[in-house]
Amino acid sequence: MMRYRKEKWQSFLLVLPSILAIAVFVYGFIAWTMRVSTSAWKGLLPDYTWVGLKNYIDLFSDQRFMVDIRNTLIFTVVFMVGCLVVGFFNAYLLDQGLRGENFFRSLFLFPMAISYIVTGVVWRWLMNPALGSRLSGLNLLFDKLGLDFLINKWHTTPGWGIAFIAIPAIWQMSGYTMALYLAGLRAIPDELREAARVDGASEIQIYRHIIFPLLRPVTLSAMVILGHMSLKVFDLILAVAGKQLSLDVPAIYMWQTTFDGYFFGRGGAISILLLLSVAVLIIPYLIYTLKSEPEI
Amino acid sequence: MSRKRSRYLFYIPLLLMAAFYLIPMYVMLATGFKAFDEVNLKTMWNLPSGIHFDNFIAAYEKLAPHLWNSLNVVIPAAIISSILGSLNGYVLAKWKFRGADTIFPLILFGMFIPYQSILIPLVEFMNRIGLYGSLPGLVLTHVVYGIPITTLTFRNYYASIPKELVEAARIDGAGMMQIYRSILLPISLPSFVVVLIWQFTQAWNDFLFAVVLTGSSNWPITVALNNMAGSQIIAWNVQMAGSLIAALPTLLVYIFLGRYFLRGLMAGSLKG
Numbered sequence: 001m002m003r004y005r006k007e008k009w010q011s012f013l014l015v016l017p018s019i020l021a022i023a024v025f026v027y028g029f030i031a032w033t034m035r036v037s038t039s040a041w042k043g044l045l046p047d048y049t050w051v052g053l054k055n056y057i058d059l060f061s062d063q064r065f066m067v068d069i070r071n072t073l074i075f076t077v078v079f080m081v082g083c084l085v086v087g088f089f090n091a092y093l094l095d096q097g098l099r100g101e102n103f104f105r106s107l108f109l110f111p112m113a114i115s116y117i118v119t120g121v122v123w124r125w126l127m128n129p130a131l132g133s134r135l136s137g138l139n140l141l142f143d144k145l146g147l148d149f150l151i152n153k154w155h156t157t158p159g160w161g162i163a164f165i166a167i168p169a170i171w172q173m174s175g176y177t178m179a180l181y182l183a184g185l186r187a188i189p190d191e192l193r194e195a196a197r198v199d200g201a202s203e204i205q206i207y208r209h210i211i212f213p214l215l216r217p218v219t220l221s222a223m224v225i226l227g228h229m230s231l232k233v234f235d236l237i238l239a240v241a242g243k244q245l246s247l248d249v250p251a252i253y254m255w256q257t258t259f260d261g262y263f264f265g266r267g268g269a270i271s272i273l274l275l276l277s278v279a280v281l282i283i284p285y286l287i288y289t290l291k292s293e294p295e296i
Numbered sequence: 297m298s299r300k301r302s303r304y305l306f307y308i309p310l311l312l313m314a315a316f317y318l319i320p321m322y323v324m325l326a327t328g329f330k331a332f333d334e335v336n337l338k339t340m341w342n343l344p345s346g347i348h349f350d351n352f353i354a355a356y357e358k359l360a361p362h363l364w365n366s367l368n369v370v371i372p373a374a375i376i377s378s379i380l381g382s383l384n385g386y387v388l389a390k391w392k393f394r395g396a397d398t399i400f401p402l403i404l405f406g407m408f409i410p411y412q413s414i415l416i417p418l419v420e421f422m423n424r425i426g427l428y429g430s431l432p433g434l435v436l437t438h439v440v441y442g443i444p445i446t447t448l449t450f451r452n453y454y455a456s457i458p459k460e461l462v463e464a465a466r467i468d469g470a471g472m473m474q475i476y477r478s479i480l481l482p483i484s485l486p487s488f489v490v491v492l493i494w495q496f497t498q499a500w501n502d503f504l505f506a507v508v509l510t511g512s513s514n515w516p517i518t519v520a521l522n523n524m525a526g527s528q529i530i531a532w533n534v535q536m537a538g539s540l541i542a543a544l545p546t547l548l549v550y551i552f553l554g555r556y557f558l559r560g561l562m563a564g565s566l567k568g
Contacts, residue, residue: 007391007471007472008391008393010472010473011386011387011391011393011472012387012391012393014383014384014386014387015383015384015387015388017380018380018383018384018403018443018447019399019403021440021443022402022403022406022440022443022444025406025414025418025440025441026405026406026409026414027402028417029413029414029417029418029421030409030413030414032416032417032420033413033414033415033416033417036416036417046420086313089309089313090313093306093309093310093313096303096306098303098306098307098310100310104310104313104314106554107314107317107318108313108314108317109550109554109558110317110547110550110551111317111320112550112557112561113497113543113546113547113549113550113557114501114543114546114547115500115501115502115503115518115542115543115546116501116503117501117503117518117521117522117542118518118521118539118542118543119320120522120525121521121522121525121535121536121538121539122320122323122324122536122539123320124525125323125340125532125535125536126319126320126323128337134337136337136338136340137337137340138319140337140338140340140341141341144341171316171317171320175317176561179558179561179562180562180565183562221565221566222565225564225565228408231410232410232411232412234412234503234504235503235504235518235522238503238522239522239525242526250412251410251412254412254415255412255415255504255508258415258416259508264416267412267415267416268416270412271410271412271413271415271416272413274410274412274413275409275410275412275413278408278409278410279405282405282408283405285566286401286404286405286408286566287401289566290400290401290404290566
């Protein structure tokens, strides 16, 4: 028993450095950012004069932040729907047991290994918005293929540019939803489909009444993960379009106002709002997932 | 017969989807291998006349130091955070102390936070300990914020190892560290591969920490590439070649170790 106590204590010492690191770098720093967000700090030198919630209140009458919220909402909807639809469609195709399945699966997933910056730089040229004689990128391809009606101004489309930024994001992340759905589809026993077929159900009915309901938990976790990614979108936008007000999101605003504008108080407030929006999604998800895991 | 033929129809959408994923790769490769004098936005969809390395050489000259910066950050960061994750996972799976079940989700939350919310203190902290603007500072950052996912992966793996194995070793008189070294560590290789390549990919692809914590002389590859793309001086064909160079290390890892990459991906959404 003595030995057990001693070893238990030793094992705790083993994880202590990591626990301390997370305590400081995650929770300590978040508390510190909260303090900054309630300060008047604007300028190179720290200024912790307490101003209460002023930075937060100011944000909600700030035009740029309103643009950010709208952009984030549009991006989230297009990105999420796109990833779910494309991901499910790909999983459905791969679930048919065709030859070459492994090849196609690897192909649908490889963009996940690449950085948003690389994706953004390449798509910057694919989504070149120049029209007329300077047509290039995908617009040029559409022109050559006789698909002129698809030619558009991409991320420079007034008011809706951010929706087009979701295209490279879907290109990059739909492999992830595909992988989740494919695992989900493979977990559904064949007998279930067979039984439904015997009962005379059509393929569409089988999907509507059996497969989709069974995939609901997969869809839910995909939505949580995709949703929290879209709230954090940052480098992809910079790589496609640089810093542009029309494509602004909270993560870019925070970065710019803090490190270019030295308005640390406001940067802190934006980042705490960003954190809260992510936490609302992730905390219930974490609690639910860990509760449902088998006891170890 | 008709069922069999209709199965072949699935190849049409499959190939169309494949084209969607391959288009950016095609443009990167076709442009990269063109000679300088055949580069033209009007002909960007044409195949190169032969294999030319002009663009790659020009891009490599610009990016080479930054590639080394990235390697110098990413390799130590991946190794250190994997070792920490393995130790944490072992303790959290097999030596649960009181409060371990509370601490674990608190650690996990760290991998979902938007890093903007810790960025200001991080810069201040690095400034105070004298690591701001340096590569070791970036390594430290990747190590710490890598702890949640590495711990998660190893904990789930060690949890799947039967308790009896550990208990039998204890009865034989093996100590806590001895059990780790002689029983769990030797069978951890697959998990180490998963975690190492995941951390390698994450750190290699990181932009936010890199752009905030380093200066232009020690920028990692992502920051250098983004800067290259934003400049008016560097032609788009060189940018394309540069993008491929920047993507190559993680792409190679994916091509050769894709299976392990997928497991890391699933772990990242707590589905591993």
